[in-house]
Amino acid sequence: MSRHKVSITDIAKKTGLSTTTVSRVINGKGEQYRISEASRKKIMEAVKEMRYVPNIYAANLRTGKSNTVALMVPSLNNPFFASIVSGLNAEIRKYGYITIISDSDENFENEKKELEQLIARNIEGLIIVPTGNQWRHIKELYDQQLPIICVDRYFEELDLPYVATDNYDGAFHATKCLINNGHVSIACIQGVRESTPNRLRVKGFKDALEESGISSYWVVGDDFTIQNGYLETKLLMQQKDRPTAIFALSNTIAMGCMKALKEENIRIPQDVSIITFDEHPYLDFLSTPLSYVAQPVDDIIQIAVKYLFSRMQNKDMNVIKVLLKPQVVIKESIKTLL
Known part of the structure; x- marks a missing residue:
């Protein structure tokens, strides 16, 4: 009944x-x-x-407000995005708002369709980690006065607000760390090729090598997944002259690397050194704690939410384009060859 x-x-x-x-x-x-x-x-x-x-829906009809913010990320399976979502949700709650969380599964069509559904629910603001390099559907919403801010991934050429890590700087200094420890045969396992963070990380990797006079290296892979890290590491270890170090461009890629190396009985760092982009608590609990590039996640979250709510309150604010410096943290996964 x-x-x-x-x-x-x-x-x-x-x-x-x-x-x-x-x-x-x-x-x-x-x-x-x-x-x-x-x-x-x-x-x-x-x-x-x-x-x-x-009756919240009835109240929405009367006031035109939903007290709801949408948050869209490419993958909740990725520990980095999961931590971003958790932090953003907690920060948004402080403003008395609830969050609708959406996972685009790294698929542009999913992203576009779910954005349409979110708009139909009368969201008041949007925080988004775009899935690729297509931006028109997001820019249209922004031009229609929906408060929007991109986090982590963004569009350099557009007048869309964003707050992210300086990915170039992090990758450049992580690669320099490997070089300074005597490594000249280095592989980079990248993620989604067209995403802004990936492009800038690969550029930082290449520039650090070329500045040091190293012209031969590997850039392989195409996704920020464990599977990508696993398969590419398997292939790299079959090379006659295999790399002495691997730079994984996300901690999910690094997890795949470690699985492949373990299956091949290749030790970290005795046989292969590893450094990864993104911090995660599990990295310190491995038998060999991994070196990593730590992104300032808490600062990214606070800046993004503060800016979004300022826009939602109709405050006259300029478009912000904020890049925050990461920190390279050295652990036990890098062997000195000098």
Whole structure:
């Protein structure tokens, strides 16, 4: 048997007051309309007793507000994006808003379709990690005055707000760390090729090598997944002159690397050194803790949410384009060959 949903009319009948009076008290406007304290108390006691739950959808229709922000990422299976989602959701909650979380599964059509569905739910703002290099559907929403900010991935050529890590800087210095430890035969296992972070990380990797006079290297792979790291490492280890070091462009790629190396009985760092992009707590609990490029995730989250809500409150703000410096953290996964 279905349970009757308590309405404002039910509260009015129980208290003997009008539905208008009940509505004003429930919506926090009792004092504004000079409703007596006794009536306000009576109504709120009835609300508690009858377990009244406001109809959010009806309220949305009246106010035009949903108190909802959408958050779209390419993959919740990726520990980096999962941590971003967790942090953003907690920060958004502080503003009294709820978050609708969407996973595009690194698929442009999914991203486009789910954005349409989110807009139909009257979201008030959008935080997005775009899946690729197609941007028109996002720019159209921004031009229609929907507050939007990109995090991690962004479009350099567009006037769209973003906050991200300086991926070039992180990759350049991570590669220099390998070179400074005597490595000249280095492989880079990349992620989604057309994404801005990947392109900048590969550029930083190449520039560091070329600056050091190293012209021979590997850039392989095409996805930020464990499977990509696993398969590419398997292939690299079959080379006659295999690399002495691997730079994995995400911690998911690094996980695949480690699995492949273990199966081949190749030791870290005695046989192959590894450094990865992205920090994650599990990296310190491995038998050989991995060196990594730590992104300033907390700062990215706070800047993104603060900017988004400023825009949602109709504050006149310039388009922000913020790149934050990462930190290279050296652990036990790099062998010195000098």
